[in-house]
Amino acid sequence: MSDSVLDRIRQNRQRPAVPTRDDTLISRVQQPEAPQNLEVVETPPETQVSAATPMTNDALEDLKAELAKIPETNRHSAIVLEKELDQSLTRYCKDNRITIEVFLEAAWVHTTANPKAMEEILLEAKRRYADRKRAGKLRRLITMLEG
Structure with missing residues (x-):
């Protein structure tokens, strides 16, 4: 009986039709290519590349090569901490503009050397x-x- 009720609910639900979206941020005109002799300039970590900015293949490959130099990360399970320790560690990390995970990584690297x-x-x-x-x-x- 529950299957027939579920089927009736599925048949009766009405989903609104969503109109197609006009992507006005994407340029319809082909952008001129950048010069072939691109120089790699060190940018501060705060600088972000806009997703709407057209990139040449060389610039894209340079970014991929730079990303390959940075170690990969892996998600780990949630960290459970004592309440007071959690508050003080969170405050310390926020004050120093880092995450708890990055602090833990650095502490591990330091202690393996000591x-x-x-x-x-x-x-x-x-x-x-x-x-x-x-x-x-x-x-x-x-x-x-x-x-």
């Missing part, structure tokens, strides 16, 4: 991990006793 610092951080991390496991067990016991 074994003593890595050892100290690992001891602290293991202590914090044990505390979190204990907190999880306590929350589970409380839930079981309340329910």
Whole structure:
């Protein structure tokens, strides 16, 4: 019965027709090509290339080559932090105009070069991990006793 109800709902829904869009930002006239002897100029990181700006193949290849020099990134799971630590770390990173992820990358690079610092951080991390496991067990016991 639920399949027939679902089919009726699908048949009865009316989707509005969307008119075709006129892309006025895209030039209809062919742009003249830039000179072949392009010089690569270092631009500050804040400078952004507009998507509407026509580019020559050479300029595009230069941008791709520059991008290839920068290490690739990979998404990681969400980071769970203590509330107070999260607030102070977020504020610190905002004040310095970086993300928490970039700060974590830099801290990792620094500590891999400094074994003593890595050892100290690992001891602290293991202590914090044990505390979190204990907190999880306590929350589970409380839930079981309340329910």
